[in-house]
Amino acid sequence: MNETRKTAAPHRSGCPINLTLEVLGDKWSLIVVRDMMFGDRRHFRELLTGSEEGIASNILADRLRRLLAEGLVSKADDPSHKQKSIYSLTEKGIELVPVFAMIGAWGSKWLPVSEELSIRAKLLAEGGPSLWDAFMEELRETHLGLASAQNAGEPGVRMRLQAAYEEVLARKASTALASRAGVV
Amino acid sequence: MNETRKTAAPHRSGCPINLTLEVLGDKWSLIVVRDMMFGDRRHFRELLTGSEEGIASNILADRLRRLLAEGLVSKADDPSHKQKSIYSLTEKGIELVPVFAMIGAWGSKWLPVSEELSIRAKLLAEGGPSLWDAFMEELRETHLGLASAQNAGEPGVRMRLQAAYEEVLARKASTALASRAGVV
DNA sequence: AGAATCTGATTGCAAGATGCCACCGGGTTG
DNA sequence: CAACCCGGTGGCATCTTGCAATCAGATTCT
Numbered sequence A, B: 001m002n003e004t005r006k007t008a009a010p011h012r013s014g015c016p017i018n019l020t021l022e023v024l025g026d027k028w029s030l031i032v033v034r035d036m037m038f039g040d041r042r043h044f045r046e047l048l049t050g051s052e053e054g055i056a057s058n059i060l061a062d063r064l065r066r067l068l069a070e071g072l073v074s075k076a077d078d079p080s081h082k083q084k085s086i087y088s089l090t091e092k093g094i095e096l097v098p099v100f101a102m103i104g105a106w107g108s109k110w111l112p113v114s115e116e117l118s119i120r121a122k123l124l125a126e127g128g129p130s131l132w133d134a135f136m137e138e139l140r141e142t143h144l145g146l147a148s149a150q151n152a153g154e155p156g157v158r159m160r161l162q163a164a165y166e167e168v169l170a171r172k173a174s175t176a177l178a179s180r181a182g183v184v
Numbered sequence C: 001a002g003a004a005t006c007t008g009a010t011t012g013c014a015a016g017a018t019g020c021c022a023c024c025g026g027g028t029t030g
Numbered sequence D: 001c002a003a004c005c006c007g008g009t010g011g012c013a014t015c016t017t018g019c020a021a022t023c024a025g026a027t028t029c030t
Helices: A016-024 A029-038 A044-050 A057-070 A097-110 A115-144 A157-180 B016-024 B029-039 B044-050 B057-070 B097-110 B115-144 B157-180
Strands: A073-077 A085-089 B073-077 B085-089
Touching (some): A016 A029, A016 B029, A016 B115, A029 A044, A029 A085, A029 A115, A029 A157, A029 B016, A044 A057, A044 A085, A085 A115, A097 A115, A097 B097, B016 B029, B029 B044, B029 B057, B029 B097, B029 B115, B029 B157, B044 B057, B057 B073, B085 B115, B097 B115
Antiparallel strands (some): A073 A085, B073 B085
């Protein structure tokens, strides 16, 4: 009868900030979404071993279960391997792109980020809403299986971000080599 | 010697998203900042009793300590009361405004928010960067004590958001009264 | 065929975080 | 001088996290 007390949803409040924190307010959920979104990691094992932060398998299993229950992620069988599951972002998950852009921008400005890992955040923030839209459209193709009329053969936002990351890595490696060789 | 292992900063990675989560990745930190930012709650007791979510005093004390250590918040004595402390947002904290705007927009779209608590998020998202800038400038005045040349006597962004919230509340109350009286 | 490997997980356990509530010592107010 | 307000602490039960070992089924290698 009381509409504020639903069966399985004792929310602390109806505030958007609070409700978002109830879903994403921990140290791992957004890391998982980040890796699916920017790293295109779609299998349990890829998510487990691919992230630099080193998530534990039980935590990963739990977070995937929660994200699944919250509808940010969907799960499907991999036809090429009867045991593999493919995790995909839903529209709800894809629309976190602007949130990542802002968080990335704030973190890059105020926290001790490494250059190669912040280049993506920098480009995403500089790109603005039009780039976010393009990226989300791209994610809809790869995660929701929606074909797009445009951008045939184009590099794609994710790949461009990845390329920028690798470019910085390469530059830093060569600089390190040069300095180790005594070239200034 | 190993530059990846600093004295007191064993970060999981240098990724901006990750570093932000290490600072704000829990269910309470952003609630505290939200109340300081949008509710103008500056004292311990206001923060303790003012939030709808009901934070515990030890958690609040711990979060204020952390936010202080991270430099998102500053603490000063209240001249009017020797026992009171005034907590203020720093520039680092103030610049979370765009993050709140995006999180609020996402939460409003995808989660079961209450109308009166999401009106602020709606206005903030619709206002776009120019409104965010105005709000941040306003926060700099009230939290950093910087005087601004412009907007003398203007209503102010925070007050406008608050007014919109109360307007919805009032409308809902009168609607409830009307429907209870059978006026459909 | 059989062994090794890979798959998405689960379990046990220790440590830490959270939630709740009582309480504290000092300052202020009536 | 008593009542109340102030930021904050301490105890304690419970929930969450982190880590390593492990699992059963599917696949691949030899």
